[in-house]
Amino acid sequence: MIEKEGFAALVLRLRAEGISDIDLLTAVEQTPRSQFVPSQFANDAYSSRTIPIDCGSFMEGADMAVKMLSRLQVKPGHRVLEIGTGSGFTAAVLGRMAERVVSIDRYKTLVQGAQKRMEGLGLRNVVTRLADGSNGLTGEGTFDRILITAAFTTFPRFMAEQLVSGGVLIAPLMVDEERCIMMRLSKTGSRFEREDIFEAPYLPFIPHMARHI
DSSP states (O other), X not given: OHHHHXXXXXXXXXXXXXXXXXXXXXXXXXXXXXXXXXXXXXXXXXXSSOEEOGGGOEEOOHHHHXXXXXXXXXXXXXXXXXXXXXXXXXXXXXXXXXXXXXXXESOHHHHHHHHHHHHHHTOTTEEEEEOOGGGOOTTSXXXXXXXXXXXXXXXXXXXXXXXXXXXXXXXXXXXXXXXXXXXXXXXEXXXXXXXXXXXXXXXBOOOSOOSXX
């Protein structure tokens, strides 16, 4: 019941903001969000509030997660890199739309939890890995789409090499000590076109893998 009512309310809010991509909304509907939030927050799974998860991390509200995915414009056949797995919800939604998704996180607990959820949902085209995302993911070739959910203070230049021409990258950028803005970068050849989308509550990027968790 939580899933059905929560999803219906989410769709109404998204449509009010002009988001009605049927493929994206179907992928969200097929990915039960209450399975990705800690059980005590099940009633808030589809709300716009930020939800704390393990390792001091958090899930962005459902509205923001879908708004980001909407601007990423993922199509069948795409290879997608996500830096910052968290609960695995966005990776799971991406997995229903793209050909292959590689999602990396610096916390072993989060990576293992997300991988279990992918297996439970039968999403074999989503791979979660323990890795330091400060240099993207080397050795995997290029990606059509890159989604980053930890804020950089300057545009991560190395991403340019890991994104195909015609590719899109969405990442949060710290504009000052308090404010963080999601930016969308479209690549044509070696040039980028930048668009600032909306403010976001992301934490500054922390390099290196976590030692214990």
